Amino acid sequence: xxxxxxxxxxxxxxxxxxxxxxxxxxxxxxxxxxxxxxxxxxxxxxxxxxxxxxxxxxxxxxxxxxxxxxxxxxxxxxxxxxxxxxxxxxxxxxxxxxxxxxxxxxxxxxxxxxxxxxxxxxxxxxxxxxxxxxxxxxxxxxxxxxxxxxxxxxxxxxxxxxxxxxxxxxxxxxxxxxxxxxxxxxxxxxxxxxxxxxxxxxxxxxxxxxxxxxxxxxxxxxxxxxxxxxxxxxxxxxxxxxxxxxxxxxxxxxxxxxxxxxxxxxxxxxxxxxxxxxxxxxxxxxxxxxxxxxxxxxxxxxxxxxxxxxxxxxxxxxxxxxxxxxxxxxxxxxxxxxxxxxxxxxxxxxxxxxxxxxxxxxxxxxxxxxxxxxxxxxxxxxxxxxxxxxxxxxxxxxxxxxxxxxxxxxxxxxxx
Ligand SMILES: *Cc1c(COP(=O)(O)O)cnc(C)c1O
Numbered sequence: 001x002x003x004x005x006x007x008x009x010x011x012x013x014x015x016x017x018x019x020x021x022x023x024x025x026x027x028x029x030x031x032x033x034x035x036x037x038x039x040x041x042x043x044x045x046x047x048x049x050x051x052x053x054x055x056x057x058x059x060x061x062x063x064x065x066x067x068x069x070x071x072x073x074x075x076x077x078x079x080x081x082x083x084x085x086x087x088x089x090x091x092x093x094x095x096x097x098x099x100x101x102x103x104x105x106x107x108x109x110x111x112x113x114x115x116x117x118x119x120x121x122x123x124x125x126x127x128x129x130x131x132x133x134x135x136x137x138x139x140x141x142x143x144x145x146x147x148x149x150x151x152x153x154x155x156x157x158x159x160x161x162x163x164x165x166x167x168x169x170x171x172x173x174x175x176x177x178x179x180x181x182x183x184x185x186x187x188x189x190x191x192x193x194x195x196x197x198x199x200x201x202x203x204x205x206x207x208x209x210x211x212x213x214x215x216x217x218x219x220x221x222x223x224x225x226x227x228x229x230x231x232x233x234x235x236x237x238x239x240x241x242x243x244x245x246x247x248x249x250x251x252x253x254x255x256x257x258x259x260x261x262x263x264x265x266x267x268x269x270x271x272x273x274x275x276x277x278x279x280x281x282x283x284x285x286x287x288x289x290x291x292x293x294x295x296x297x298x299x300x301x302x303x304x305x306x307x308x309x310x311x312x313x314x315x316x317x318x319x320x321x322x323x324x325x326x327x328x329x330x331x332x333x334x335x336x337x338x339x340x341x342x343x344x345x346x347x348x349x350x351x352x353x354x355x356x357x358x359x360x361x362x363x364x365x366x367x368x369x370x371x372x373x374x375x376x377x378x379x380x381x382x383x384x385x386x387x388x389x390x391x392x393x394x395x396x397x398x399x400x401x402x403x404x405x406x407x408x409x410x411x412x413x414x415x416x
Contacts, residue, residue, distance in 0.1 A: 020352060025350060026352070027352055029048050030050060034349040034350055035387070037305075037416065041414050044306055044307040044387070045304065045324030045328055046305055047304050047328075047393065048302065049301050049302045049413075050301045050416070053301040054083070054087065055090065058071070058087070061293070064270035068281065069277060070290040071091050071291055072095050072290050072292040073087050073093075073297060074097075075096055075105060076294060076399075077298050077299070077395040078298045078395055078396075079101055080413055080415065081104050083298070084105065085107075093110055094115045095115075095116050095248075095292045097119050098119070099125060102135060112134035115133075115135045116135065116136035116207070116248065117130050117138065119140070120184040122137070122144065131152055136246075137160065138162045140164050140184075140185060142194050145199060149199070149202060158202055159203040159204070161206065162207030162248065163187060165209070165232065166187060166189070167210055169212075169232075189236075192240070205240075207246040208244060209248040209250075210232060211251075212252060213225075215255075216253065217261055217262065217263075219264060222252060222269065225250075225252070226276055227276065229249050244287045245286075245287065246288045247280075247284070248290040251292045251296070253266075253296040255295055255300055257392050276289075295396065298395045299393070300391075302392075303393055304328065305324075305349060305389050306322040306328075306388050307324075307386070307388070308385060308388060311383055318359065319362075319363055321363055321364075323365060327401060328398060328401050328403065330401040330402060331397065331401075332373050336396060341375070343377055345390075346362060346373065347379070347389050349388065350386055351382060360376075365406075366406050367406065
């Protein structure tokens with residue numbers, strides 16, 4: 001009993017679950033109870049994204065981060081076209097990871113000059129499309145710069161390029177390190193000479209992009225990375241005498257997924273960045289500073305909701321077998337870059353206020369032991385037909401999952 005109480009207390013402390021709104025036992029999305037959402041979608045499982053929370057999230061970034069800092073949305077975190085259109089008026093630009101994302105971005109009112117594309121293996125089609133559209137290309141290798149120069153000449157259109165630099169420092173505390181080591185991302189500092197001298201009037205360098213990692217919840221490490229990033233950008237600008245329109249300083253702000261994760265203090269991060277930007281603007285007043293964020297904007301605004309199909313026990317453990325699983329939400333099963341599997345915050349979305357609880361494992365319908373959405377979670381007692389919600393699911397959900405695996409139906413998706 002004591003163990004259960006302690007766990008229950010711990011779960012209440014989980015920030016992701018502590019600010020759930022509910023009425024008559026049901027989670028509310030905006031003002032709509034979860035069962036009504038299920039009827040609107042017309043099926044389970046589904047992803048639901050909360051527009052008002054999305055707006056609050058971006059407002060809070062605007063409130064705490066320096067006014068002069070431009071904020072871009074990294075579409076790969078959640079490329080749902082409706083969501084991208086909703087976010088467009090609230091952000092200063094987009095960052096893309098594919099041609100398809102480019103088409104979504106260009107269908108919004110964000111002008112092409114505030115859109116950039118990154119990725120270590122951009123195809124010829126992607127590069128030509130970016131040049132033709134006026135989208136900035138974050139150059140990740142000498143070969144890519146050579147291709148861009150050649151396409152800009154044949155298309156007779158100026159290409160906008162930014163040097164994506166692989167820094168010599170690396171980020172501690174980042175969930176996904178993307179720099180500071182041998183990597184396919186960006187240009188090593190000692191290879192910049194060759195890339196800069198390959199640029200031409202047809203493919204001008206108008207920006208610097210330094211992206212060191214994702215999902216960082218460690219304030220000190222984030223700020224140390226920002227400091228080093230600003231310093232590296234200044235050094236490169238001076239060394240090559242660059243005249244830049246922008247400096248994309250990356251992002252990497254993490255969100256709390258697991259029980260012991262502490263959310264970042266955005267106000268403190270904002271104060272720190274205030275110093276960085278102030279120093280930057282005294283030297284490079286015409287060069288805008290951009291922060292690009294994906295999950296920090298969208299992850300907490302989304303739930304993945306599935307329904308209990310069977311309740312069974314096996315050797316003393318209770319299992320809720322649901323219609324949702326790894327094929328829709330790989331990250332929640334711990335198979336998207338987690339070293340040790342930990343539970344995402346989970347709730348019984350139509351029994352949230354119930355005090356009658358038990359320990360259950362929540363699994364999906366797939367014939368693989370990897371299909372676990374929640375292992376030994378203390379939840380209100382649920383039964384067949386109840387709704388299970390996986391929280392913090394607005395980023396890297398549907399599109400980061402192997403939808404075709406086992407050929408089950410696709411989930412619904414709704415923004416409301
Ligand atoms: C993935 C990625 C992002 C977004 O990362 P989040 O953790 O979702 O904020 C931003 N920029 C680049 C270059 C990326 O690869």
